[in-house]
Amino acid sequence: MFNQLLINGLIAGAIYSLVASGFSLIYSICKFVHFAHGVVITLSGYFLYFLFSKLGLNFWFSVILSIIFASLLGFLTDKVVYKQLRKRKASNTILLMASVALLIFFESLILLLFGADVKTIGYIKISKGIEIFNAIITPLQIVIIIVSIILLISLFLFMKKTKLGKAMRAVADNKDVAETLGISSEKIYSWSFIIGSAIAGIAGILVGLEQNLEPTMGTNLMIKGFTAAIIGGIGSVPGSILGSFLLGLVENFGIWFLPSGYKDAIAFIILFIFLLFRPQGILGVRR
Amino acid sequence: MLITKNLTAGYKGIEVIKDINFKIEPGEIVAIIGPNGAGKSTFLKSIFNLAEVYSGRIYFKDKDITDFETHELIYYGISYVPQGRLVFSNMTVLENLEMGAFIFNDKKLIKNNLEHVYREFQVLKRKKDELAGNLSGGEQQMLAMARALMQSTELLLLDEPSLGLAPKFVSEIFEKVLKLKSEGISIIIVEQNAKKAVEIADRTYIFEDGKIALEGGKEILKDPRIKEIYFGGR
Numbered sequence: 001m002f003n004q005l006l007i008n009g010l011i012a013g014a015i016y017s018l019v020a021s022g023f024s025l026i027y028s029i030c031k032f033v034h035f036a037h038g039v040v041i042t043l044s045g046y047f048l049y050f051l052f053s054k055l056g057l058n059f060w061f062s063v064i065l066s067i068i069f070a071s072l073l074g075f076l077t078d079k080v081v082y083k084q085l086r087k088r089k090a091s092n093t094i095l096l097m098a099s100v101a102l103l104i105f106f107e108s109l110i111l112l113l114f115g116a117d118v119k120t121i122g123y124i125k126i127s128k129g130i131e132i133f134n135a136i137i138t139p140l141q142i143v144i145i146i147v148s149i150i151l152l153i154s155l156f157l158f159m160k161k162t163k164l165g166k167a168m169r170a171v172a173d174n175k176d177v178a179e180t181l182g183i184s185s186e187k188i189y190s191w192s193f194i195i196g197s198a199i200a201g202i203a204g205i206l207v208g209l210e211q212n213l214e215p216t217m218g219t220n221l222m223i224k225g226f227t228a229a230i231i232g233g234i235g236s237v238p239g240s241i242l243g244s245f246l247l248g249l250v251e252n253f254g255i256w257f258l259p260s261g262y263k264d265a266i267a268f269i270i271l272f273i274f275l276l277f278r279p280q281g282i283l284g285v286r287r
Numbered sequence: 288m289l290i291t292k293n294l295t296a297g298y299k300g301i302e303v304i305k306d307i308n309f310k311i312e313p314g315e316i317v318a319i320i321g322p323n324g325a326g327k328s329t330f331l332k333s334i335f336n337l338a339e340v341y342s343g344r345i346y347f348k349d350k351d352i353t354d355f356e357t358h359e360l361i362y363y364g365i366s367y368v369p370q371g372r373l374v375f376s377n378m379t380v381l382e383n384l385e386m387g388a389f390i391f392n393d394k395k396l397i398k399n400n401l402e403h404v405y406r407e408f409q410v411l412k413r414k415k416d417e418l419a420g421n422l423s424g425g426e427q428q429m430l431a432m433a434r435a436l437m438q439s440t441e442l443l444l445l446d447e448p449s450l451g452l453a454p455k456f457v458s459e460i461f462e463k464v465l466k467l468k469s470e471g472i473s474i475i476i477v478e479q480n481a482k483k484a485v486e487i488a489d490r491t492y493i494f495e496d497g498k499i500a501l502e503g504g505k506e507i508l509k510d511p512r513i514k515e516i517y518f519g520g521r
Contacts, residue, residue, distance in 0.1 A: 180367050181438075
């Protein structure tokens with residue numbers, strides 16, 4: 001039982017971390033809550049469904065197109081919506097409202113185009129789980145954990161070692177000073193959306209394969225990802241990853257004691273505890 | 288080297304400085320002093336295109352740079368060190384310096400500049416892997432200056448480098464400024480510490496209410512009008 005819950009917690013944590021890291025990356029650089037990040041996840045899942053299940057394209061080709069699509073979508077929401085608002089000196093609250101509007105708009109669009117019923121991508125046939133240490137895990141779940149770990153490590157190295165990654169951290173740290181050194185913050189904003197949304201695209205594909213597609217799936221994931229980001233320290237990408245795994249583990253171990261219907265309640269109780277006693281999160285800095 | 292003609296600038300349509308005619312020759316240190324709110328920092332920012340210019344022109348080496356973007360100015364050899372020792376506090380000292388050289392892609396040039404900066408500021412070399420946020424105030428100011436020097440600068444704009452620093456560091460900062468001058472860098476320094484600034488400057492402008500009230504050499508502090516500018520009501 002313990003091992004099974006541990007593995008379930010890790011799988012949930014891996015998925016949350018894919019949601020939270022992209023969101024946190026965008027937040028740390030652009031300094032506003034991009035809730036529509038959730039719907040980028042959903043859209044990439046549906047895009048894969050459309051290309052692979054409807055049009056019958058090659059699976060891997062469809063996957064790559066879906067990631068590019070997610071990236072482009074993030075880039076365009078920034079350019080078409082957020083940038084225009086920033087130009088008009090809109091406050092971060094206005095940007096947050098706009099992102100909620102975008103979320104609802106795209107969710108409704110999916111409802112309109114694909115209907116409310118659950119869609120199955122159906123690439124992976126239902127497979128028997130593998131037994132490891134008395135716990136059952138499916139091959140797809142192993143892939144989810146491995147992909148998320150590889151992605152998060154590459155994101156970390158990218159931010160630490162490359163010039164663009166460092167410039168992104170510089171803008172996150174102090175946008176005005178970065179500008180005086182010749183770093184264009186608008187360009188960096190675009191990059192944060194491109195990279196953050198690509199990670200969201202990958203999350204959408206993996207979740208779509210694991211749990212099937214629903215128009216609201218991204219919103220639900222976003223709420224969890226957001227919770228994880230706050231627990232870990234909002235604005236800190238490593239913090240959001242730590243928060244994700246913590247959240248995944250606590251949720252799953254919580255149902256050892258409580259009925260499984262309380263899973264979400266457990267997540268939000270942790271959120272409240274953190275907001276009350278450590279609002280800056282685990283790795284966040286008190287300002 | 289840099290000349291402004293009838294420069295009027297400010298923020299959001301409000302004119303903070305009016306009709307400023309300013310000049311700095313190559314290799315000079317020019318100090319700008321004056322009471323709070325006189326527009327000293329705004330003047331520096333308007334040169335670096337961080338404030339809105341409403342009328343007048345700015346010339347750098349006989350080239351009209353009034354409409355140049357901030358990052359273009361860096362290429363032309365003008366660097367700006369903002370007020371309040373602004374460093375990237377979550378990045379290491381070395382990363383801060385690398386960001387100073389963001390506009391360059393030539394690795395060899397960056398390395399040479401880095402070595403030069405390390406020679407000038409040995410404390411930064413010792414602490415290159417520490418987070419900039421953990422440095423002392425004086426060290427952070429050194430880092431902010433060093434970061435600007437990574438840009439192979441010809442004209443350095445320093446906005447209140449001694450603000451809020453311990454006296455020991457204030458002297459050190461001013462010594463560095465003199466050292467930079469000896470290397471041929473022209474420096475415009477805005478200062479609250481009027482006495483020290485005038486001491487190291489070749490010429491001094493005194494700003495009052497967004498205008499140049501007085502201009503002169505080291506004798507400027509003996510001018511009887513100083514009292515009126517700093518303390519006189521109107």
